[in-house]
Amino acid sequence: MLRVAALSGLGGLLFGYDTGVISGASGFIADEFDLGDSALEVVVAAVLAGAIIGALLAGQLTGRFGRRTTILFASALFIVGAVGSALAQSAEMLIGARVLVGIAIGITSLAVPLYIGETAPARHRGAMITLFQLAITVGILVATLVDEAFSASEGWRWMLGLAVVPAIVQFGGMVTAPASPRWLVERGRVDEARAILGRLQPDEDLDGLMGEIQKDIATSTAGNLRDLLAPALRGVLIIGVTMAVVQQVTGINTVIYYDVNIFERAGIGDASDAIWAAVFIGLVNVLSTFIAIRFIDRIGRRPLLMLGLCGMIIGLFLIGLAFAWPGPESGGLISELAVLGMVVYIVSFAASLGPIVWVLIAELYPTRVRGPAMSVATMANWTANLIVALTFLTLLDELGEAETFWLYGLIAIASLLYVWRKVPETKGKTLEQLSIELGTVEDPKRDL
Secondary structure, X not given: OXXXXXXXXXXXXXXXXXXXXXXXXXXXXXXXXXXXXXXXXXXHHHHHHHHHHHHHHHHHHHHXXXXXXXXXXXXXXXHHHHHHHHHOOOHXXXXXXXXXXXXXXXXXXXXXXXXXXXXXXXXXXXXXHHHHHHHHHHHHHHHHHHHXXXXXOOOHHHHHHOOHHHHHHHHHHHOOOOOOHHHHHHOOOHHXXXXXXXXXXXXXXXXXXXXXXXXXXXXXXXXXXXXHHOHHHHHHHHHXXXXXXXXXXXXXXXXXXXXXXXXXHOOOOOHHHHHHHHHHHHHHHHHHHHHXXXXXXXXXXXXXXXXXXXXXXXXXXXXXXXXXXXXXXXXXXXXXXHHHHHHHHHHHHHHXXXXXXXXXXXXXXXXXXXXXXXXXXXXXXXXXXXXXXXXXHHHHHHHOHHHHHHHHHHHHHHHHHHHHHHOOOOOOOOHXXXXXXXXXXXXXXXXO
16 A cells, blocks of 8 residues: 555655746746746746646546556656656747646646545545655655756756656556556446455455445446536535635745745845755655644544644744834844744645645545546646736735735635634545545435
8 A cells, every 4th residue: 555655646746846846947948948028937837727637637537547547647748748848949849848747747636646545544544645745745845956956057958857757657656556446346347446455455344345335336426527516515525626725825835936035034145045945945845744644644634724724824924024024134033933934834734734635635525426526626726826826926016025925814714714614524434434424425324
């Protein structure tokens, strides 16, 4: 099970690497192809546009061809996209390659949590899916280090092309990985599913688990996008979509984007120091994800989410306070609060909202609609990501720096209230037990 989770989790590393590496490469790309700001924005945004397309396609791909095969397809797209990016002879070729990378990211952001969620035992499912978020943070950190290593030589082709290495490793490993047992049962391949479950979860009650899976599939709806609007599914669909949007609109990408500016207010003005400050934030992001791995299956999703959102609120208001103050010359305390706010926010996000959203959207839905439902939630996540990216600078101009971060803080407060009121606890239960408790399938014992 660890091997399966690690191999599929390499998709998270590619996710983080390919979204993070462009920040160090963009300046050199602009010089190479003589691009203005608008053209460079298209190059950068190509991945986000591709990710929305990939998320839209992924639900159908995982349903028709299976979770493992879809991850293999995404790995192949990563390989083609990385090689195409490294060899691009024009901005148009580079944009096309980056769209392919984005499609792979969108597919991966659905298929990997789905695959791990359907193969992991209930008592470890949260931690196993959180490995995906851990891999994303590692990918972002590695991208920062690679950018630093090749910046002196302006080696942007190496920066983008090195993503081919983990993509090849994942493709080779996933060839021998098992299919999702729940997908196999849905396809009528019950004996094969039983054999795989026996290998992946040797300590589980195999007969009982197979019975739950078969009943869940027999009593759930057919599994298309129209079925998601049925009364029994509408509520959990809204929860999944809302949490996917919340992950983005509480400011994670803007905080990471603005980290150098925040550290400059703390007195770090040297360019090299600013880069290593970004590496420090990346390392904090990685290490804090281990908090979620340790506690997500112990204290549960809801408590960890609420604690994390409280920390994010504190961090955002501290960052806003630092920007509201005249500057470092008015006193070292405010500068230190800026750095403290940054660290508190990143730790809180990485330990809660970052990984738990991927866990929840992999848990809330019955087997036959899990792919389409996750597709809607994941597409909402990437759309919100794009909207935040497009509106951030406008908010800075219209509201001001401090007020923008305080706005994200207010959104985080509203998100905390939403989690308290609406988000169910899912730890320690099989996916089929959750379907019955959430009312998304009929309880087979109801008529007994």
